[in-house]
Amino acid sequence: MNSLSCELVGAKELRLALQDGLNPDQIRVLRAPCMGRCDTAPVLELGHKHIDHATMDKVQTAVANGDTHAEIPPFQDLAAYCEGDGYKTLTKLRTSGNWQAVQDQILASGLRGLGGAGFPSGKKWGFVRDNAGPRYLAVNGDEGEPGTFKDRFYLEREPHVFLEGMLIAAWAVEAETCFIYMRDEYPAVLEILRREIAALEAAGLVAPGYIDLRRGAGAYICGEESAMIESIEGKRGMPRHRPPFVAQVGIFGRPTLVHNVETLYWVARICREGPDVLAAVEKNGRKGLRSYSVSGRVAAPGVYLLPAGSTITDIIAAAGGMAAGHRFKAYQPGGPSSGLLPASMDDIPLDFDTLQPHGSFIGSAAVVVLSDQDRARDAALNMLRFFEDESCGQCTPCRVGCEKAVKLMQADHWDQPLLEEICQAMADASICGLGQAAPNPIRMTMAHFPDEV
Ligand SMILES: Cc1cc2nc3c(=O)[nH]c(=O)nc-3n(C[C@H](O)[C@H](O)[C@H](O)COP(=O)(O)O)c2cc1C
Ligand code: SF4
Incomplete structure (x- = not known):
């Protein structure tokens, strides 16, 4: 793979070694951005197998034998989760809960959206409820920001903490359906969720079909919430203009609560353990x-x-x-x-x-x-190449700005005034966060590593 964590530690060499060991008439090795396994970088993916230096031989043998299934790590299944207090909070809330009291707990914990934007989570529930139903809930499991693998970490270990948090949030906004948008680069997570959603249905904790598991197709921009909603609706994933916000007009035009996987993991823990699970932790003046x-x-x-x-x-x-x-x-x-x-x-x-x-x-x-x-300028170029590849192309400042910046950043001496002009246009005039934030690596490299550029 070619994102920063992999490139730093020799993804190219691993790719070449793999190519050597495979019949090129049968398998082509292609470059792709982050697979969300940065903890074992450098990583390649073959079929549904993840390959790093340690597993190369094993995987080559498995592929030669036609076995490309994902390996499922040990995880806490429904029975194990229910041996503790699993789903007791949800069941209690469904019979005698007050959604505003739960929202107050979430607000008191200080929980903010962990997908990147950091919006106070409890407040969102109120915005969604302000709009008449039917309403939906959509889980953002796209996790496409290179270097990020925390959602996979929780899902491969404790999927039911997340699922209970999702069902609590769905209960709070009276969602008719929960859509889980999960990146296809996580085949083990998809298999775990398939099994455990079926177990929830069999146990009568959700009606069949209430949780709709959708597979993403590898586009980073589909992690932007309105692009994700377009993709869930079966369209090409491109960000929408706002307003209206997705809390008002979301999936199929209905009010939609969108949350990151980890945000929902904490919803379950706050409801079970109380707001202090987050609010009581303090360091350097931050909670x-x-x-x-x-x-x-x-x-x-x-x-x-x-x-x-x-x-x-x-x-x-x-x-x-x-x-x-x-x-x-x-x-x-x-x-x-x-x-x-x-x-x-x-x-x-x-x-x-x-x-x-x-x-x-x-x-x-x-x-x-x-x-x-490492050189900061190489890292910044790697980041801009990623944005150039992943820009949806809808708006000119981002589409053309990323492409021009990549060209300028390959020169020995960067044309800094011109790069700054491009950065300003991108930050001011791009429709979504991708184009607005793409200038950050350029500007910060010019500011902090001037001798390199
Ligand atoms: C380009 C771009 C990519 C994003 N990718 C993700 C993602 O992969 N996962 C995610 O949860 N949020 C992602 N977000 C943030 C979402 O738009 C949204 O804020 C988030 O899913 C809301 O959930 P939260 O409030 O629980 O964080 C992305 C935003 C942008 C602009
Ligand atoms: S900023 Fe980039 S990714 Fe976002 S809508 Fe515009 S072209 Fe698409």
Whole structure:
């Protein structure tokens, strides 16, 4: 794969090694963006098999034998979940609950949308309910921001915590159907959800068909909520103009509550454990917890649940320190849309609202760590190539701006005034967050790594 975490650690070499071991008449190896497995980068995907250096031989044998099924990791199934207090909260709410009391709990916890925009979750429920039914709920499981793999982490381990949170939110807004939009790059997650939704139906916890599992087709832009809704409706995924907002006019014109997978995971935990599960955690003046997806030049890449006030220093420490032989140089604080910061700025809490003064934002909390062996300009070019590939092409500033920026960024000396002009046009005039945030890596590289450009 060719996104930042994979490129840093030798995806190209793995691709070539794989090509060597396969019959080119039978299998073509194509480049693709992030597969959401940055913790085991570099990663390739063959059929439904994920390949990294450790599994290369095993996978080549499996493919030669025609076995391309996904491997299902051990996870907590319905029976195991119900042995604890699983679905007791939902059942109680359905019989005697007051949705406003639940909304108050969500607001008191401080939960904000974990898909990237950080909108206070409880407030959204009220907006959706303000519009007459029928209403829908849509789960955003697209997880396409390179470096992000926290949703997969939770779904491959505790799918029912998320499913119970989804059903609580659906109950709160009286949703007629729950659509789950899940990226096809997660075949194991899709299989787990298929099995566990069937188990919920068999147990009578949901009516057959109430949960509609949809597969995405690999477009990053389909993670933008209105583009996701277009895709759910069977159309090409392109962002809509707002207003109206999807809370008013969503799927098939109906009011729709859209939530990220992890947001719903926390809805279930807040309802069961109380708002303090988030509100009581405090660090550096910030409240709550963040699931940081950490990859790049750290010793132990993975998802780390840490206080929301954590700095990059805390995050690198949690990930086992820097990889052997690497010295910390720079970091991507929250996906390519958040750009790059230098190691000298290591005391900023990586949370909502703290990065804006630095021209960045936390987004999906996808942290990629760069070392003295990497160049910031190469990382920024990698990010812009991703945006160029993934731009839906609907508006000129984004479509043409990404393409021109990629060309200019390949020169030894960047034409900085021209790049800044392009950045301004993209930030001002793009329809959606992709084109508006794509200038961040360019601007931050020019600001913090001037000697490289
Ligand atoms: C280009 C772009 C890509 C996005 N990709 C995702 C995604 O993969 N998953 C996600 O949950 N939100 C994504 N979002 C944010 C969604 O539009 C939306 O804010 C979110 O799904 C709302 O859920 P939340 O309030 O629970 O975070 C993306 C936004 C933009 C602009
Ligand atoms: S900003 Fe880019 S991705 Fe968003 S609508 Fe415009 S062309 Fe499409």
